[in-house]
Amino acid sequence: MAEIGIVGAGILGLLSARRLAAQGHQVTLWSAPQRHPPASWAGGGILSALFPWRYPDALTRLTRHALADYQQLSAALAQEGWPGLELVESGLLMPGVADTATALSWAARWDLAARVVSAAEHCGRFHDEHALWIPSVGQLRNPRALKALAASSRRAGVHTVDEPVQRFVAAGAGWAVQGAQQSRRVDQLLLCSGAGTAGLVQRSTGRQLPLFPARGEMLCYAPGxxxxxxxxxxxxxxxxxxxxxxxxxxxTLTESADGRPTAGGGRVLQELAETLWPPLAGRLPFAQWAGIRPGCRASVPILSELPEAPGVFIASGHFRNGLVAAPASAALITALMTGTAAPFDPAPYALSSSSSPP
Structure with a gap:
């Protein structure tokens, strides 16, 4: 079996490591200590793209089975003795959506339940405005999922290196991953280190990827x-x-590599909180945090072998959809790496031999 290196210990890296280790491959996960939390830790855990009908079908293929995928993962982790992922099928209510006809057509094509309802009848706190209701949307506690997956991966034999990767260079028929203090040779390499993937690829190959860092900030309000x-x-x-x-x-959404929460972002979110949910008026949050998302100039993420570096694969650019798309993305990229049948057409996510977006 191949020795495989994975750069990035977010949800996608951990799911990919788990799949590859289960197939008997030797997997090393490079998990650099982060000053600021990556998107996998900082996101809200909604198992749906936001306004999903506004994306290409290629993204829907990555996201439509997320709840079922995480339910299977939660059951598997529970069998190993890890706590549940706090999966809840909450449903998603979208008051005031203007393009409901497009949304309903999209839902019908993908065999998803969706209907237009009165926001006031569905929730008495709202005015009588139309809303789109998708009952099958779930959520999970993403930090809990990451902790359980990391522990499960270690038990499965995945070796973790806690230092940043500087670059990768050709080494015979494989690649040498050069960290801050050590180097390790691998047969194949998977790069899924979020917004940091672009810099690593440029340092190692000169290629520019259509990725950029995007800071997203969140607030949390206490129970009661x-x-x-x-x-x-x-x-x-x-x-x-x-x-x-x-x-x-x-x-919030700001193109920036600075992952520190901001006073301005906090003010914007507090004003937003009162608009979204009236009982939050006058309340103060007890926590604010930020994370760096891997933005992409294209409308779908990159899930592809790097043309000028055979054996090096990229899984990045999921932007705001990393958590929901992670199970399907891991299934596709690991199939490409191992030469097994892809679960769906990989062409929409592929890099060409140029530096243009996929």
Whole structure:
């Protein structure tokens, strides 16, 4: 079996490591200590793209089975003795959506339940405005999923190197991964280090990828506030009710590699919170944080072998959809790496031999 290196210990890297280790490959996961949390830790955990009908079908293929995929993962982790992922089928209510006809057509094509309802009838806190309701949308507690996956991977034999990767260079028929203090040779290499993937590829090959860092900020409100009956999404943002009574509000979006939360972002989110859910008016959050998303100039992520570096694969650019797309992305990229049948057409996510977006 091949020795495989994975750069990035977010949800996608961990899921890929788990799949490859289960096939008998020797897997080394390079997990650099982060000053600021990556998107996998910082996101809200909604298992749907936001306004999913506005994306290409290629993204829907990555996201449509997310709830079922995570339910299977949660059951498998529970059999190993790890705590559950706090999966909840919350449903998603979108008051005031203008393009409901397009949304309903999209849902029908993908065999997803969706209907237009009165926001006031669905939730008495709202005015009588139309809303789109998708009942099958779930959420999970993403930090819990990451901790369980990391522990499960270690038990499965995945070796972790806790240092940043500087570059990768050709080494015979494989590649040498050069860290800050050590180098390790691998037969294949998977790069899924979020927004940092672009810099690593450019340093190692000169190729410029259409990726950019995007800071997203979130607020958390303590239990004791009346929660909404489901996830509420408007054009400006969303509020997520957790099972323990906490409420998450998100998110800002700024092109920046600085992962520190900002006072301005906090003010914007507090104003947004009162618009999204009236019981939050006058309340103060007890936590604010930020994470760096891997933005992409293209409308779908990159899931592809690097043309000028055979054996090096990229899985990045998921932007705001990393968590929801991670199980399907891991299934596709690991199939490409091992030469097994792809679960769906990989062409929309491929890099060409040029530096243009996929």
């Amino acid at each position: 506030i009346e929660p909404p009956p489901c996830i509420i999404l408007r054009e400006q943002g969303y509020v997520i009710p957790r099972a323990d009574g906490t409420l998450l509000v998100g998110s």
